Amino acid sequence: MATWKKIALWFFGTLIVAFAGCVALLIHLFADMCATTVVDQVASPNGKLKAVLFQIDCGATTDFNSHVAIVPGNVDTSQKDSLPESFFAADGNHGRAPAGNGGGPEIRLHWQAEDRLELQHHNFVRLIRSETQSEGVTIDYQTFR
Structure with a gap:
């Protein structure tokens, strides 16, 4: 050659x-440029489960996302790897829905029973995912203004 x-x-x-x-x-x-922040955790009446509200921020060009997942009550949620895939995800719809703590759209969580969770969100949020069952818990959705 x-x-x-x-x-x-x-x-x-x-x-x-x-x-x-x-x-x-x-x-x-x-x-891993997205930051995941746990905003709230609400224990079920017997404490065996908890609903975890967390938000994901991927920088200035994207809207904050609010997510909710159900985990066992004894799980340490301080590490984002401990959070399972959320059953609920929404964003603020380009500012149309009011922001809650942490910057994502306001989400309200209330356990109605051991196996029933009520999730309230503003009616202007843009829903990304909203499943009606997660970890054996039925999720009821309500909107507010």
Whole structure:
């Protein structure tokens, strides 16, 4: 093989490896840019479960999201990895719904029984997810103004 071909092959190979390394570094540095903050926790009447209201903020270009998940009463929710996928998620619909504590739309939680949770949200929120069952608990939805 001619010398110039070896040099070109070496140059392009090095360039590809350097580019892949830069991409891997950027992915590592910016992989978790969203902040998750627990805003409220409401224990069920017997304390075996709790409804956890948390918010996710992914920066200035996105709206705050309010999420609710049900977890066992003894789970430490200070680490975001301890939170399961939420059964409810909503955002403020570009400011149309009033913000609650933490910046996301206001959400009110009230246990009606061990297996029944009432979730209230402003009628202008934009619903992303609103399931009616989670962890054996029935969720009733109400809106407010």
